[in-house]
Amino acid sequence: MSITMHDVARLAGVSIKTVSNVINDYQHIRPETRDRVTAAIEQLGYRPNLTARGLRSGRTGVISLIIPDLRNAYFAELADAVMRAADARGLSVIIEQSGAVREREIGLLGGERKQRVDGILYSPLVLGGDDTHILDEVDTPLVLLGERIFNGPTDHVTMRNTEGARAATDHLLSLGRRRIAVIGARPSESISSAGLRLAGYRDALAAAGVDYDDSLVEDVGDWSRSGGAAGMRSLLASGARFDAVLAFNDAMALGAMRVVQEAGLSIPRDVAIVGFDDIDETRYTLPTLTTVDAGREEIADVAVRFLVERISGEAQGVPPREHLAGFRLVQRESTAAE
Amino acid sequence: MSITMHDVARLAGVSIKTVSNVINDYQHIRPETRDRVTAAIEQLGYRPNLTARGLRSGRTGVISLIIPDLRNAYFAELADAVMRAADARGLSVIIEQSGAVREREIGLLGGERKQRVDGILYSPLVLGGDDTHILDEVDTPLVLLGERIFNGPTDHVTMRNTEGARAATDHLLSLGRRRIAVIGARPSESISSAGLRLAGYRDALAAAGVDYDDSLVEDVGDWSRSGGAAGMRSLLASGARFDAVLAFNDAMALGAMRVVQEAGLSIPRDVAIVGFDDIDETRYTLPTLTTVDAGREEIADVAVRFLVERISGEAQGVPPREHLAGFRLVQRESTAAE
């Protein structure tokens, strides 16, 4: 059916080994032989069969990215960054959505399908520290993303959650705000985005001598727009007074922003708002949203690099690495000084 | 290294063919033999090697989805829908981003990488009708999405752009609005989302006896939030009077909405707004956005089905099919009656 190395070899009058050598840039080939082979490849429009190469070499040239949901802007942007980083190294990316369902999150690590990939970038949302052992049983190279699991058996790339939240809170404090509400806290969790960000918030308050008031801290189910909206409604209904809000992600910040505006309050005059993630959208809302860019690009670049180093064996024997990406507070209208 | 069929066969005391038969649900196997093999598979934790199967069968079990950019919410949601549809059929999806760059859009159809997939879902944004011949040269099964190319050599799944835009315009007219601005038009293009939607707008105006006024029609470069914002700024600066806006996608609608609000106008009182696409976000903005759900799920389902039928040969000889998904006007606050 399609053109194989044999066809090329025949046309060039060489053996298939020589064709293989040319394709793989083997050094010791006589230039004229190389030219003859190259010409034959050109003439026939030959393309190496990646499946056959994969069977022989054990590599597929594909990695997978396991995330909760592409409809979540943060993950869509992470996926974009990962695909660019992978592309730069000649890798394709299969995206698998776990839907933040525990069984799927675990199942995706074990199924047949992981056979199709050389390595996995794994961003769990449900799995926690108690599940670390699950990673031990994965024989495919894997780089962990996020903050659900620390000190696992694999490389890990994540962000400076605590420092980022602290910087965001410091910023609000610097505007003279003292009653800073939080949306998205999960007091029961310490090792999670929520827990780490809450710690940063508390650090900043403590350093400024402001008391922590848990009536200002909202636990919402879903880190979505509607979750943020619900959190804000609950805050308003509680009668608590506040002059600023730190939402633990941008989606919640935007949901909260809507409710604040509906309530007739002005942003930032009555309530200043800061989000987290720096999703694209935050530059176009009314008002634009101050947020923390937690280093998505860097996370993607380093994660892909770590994975490639594990796949190639370059990093063989190197103990699990941990990389914390840099962050940056992006100031926009939602916290503009008057 | 890993467990193969031979290992299973040896343990079960059968030949490797029998193991293959069991795995592939071949009918005529004695139940006890099947059980023995199944037990051996279980015991060894055997997983078939998909690469080897792929080499042998010529199928990879992977399809690719070529889209402009995952950071665009419409495409992120399309990708989500496609992945669900593919998942239901046991297929994995490789996403490739063209970045809406012509060379990449064409290049992705030809490179080595397409070898890794059984079929392609192709959603070009730059390629046009003049490029139809490019599709002729693709030997991999391909289903075309979008409205850049019609009557091409492949199956095509798209939406009812004209009818959707007409319904949206009819809705605005039914509210008594007569000066309906358009954002996102491209008067030079007739076969494109912009052209088809503009036609629907004009149809509705004509049917209602309202004159078409091209000072109300904004051509913006980018169908993004910032494009929509720029379009609205331009409209306001022009001094044109309008009491409604039809934006040709939701991102532009949201950008325009921001500018309208900044200008101190009320939505929907002063200006009613309708978007197109029904991205998730439109349910959470302030006000929520009336929009056209153009049948994204249906598009994904049908496209994957068409592709699978082409890959399997089921649809061999069937001439290129065209499917137009149903649409639905989703009424929300941005066009609420007072």
Added chain:
DNA sequence: GTGAAAGCGCTAACAT
């Protein structure tokens, strides 16, 4: 510097 041949793990003829 190049060729011959083995075999990656599987499926599909063909046999039995």
Added chain:
DNA sequence: ATGTTAGCGCTTTCAC
């Protein structure tokens, strides 16, 4: 109903 065998297209020893 099950076993034998021959490749799928490539890379990789090992010769020469």
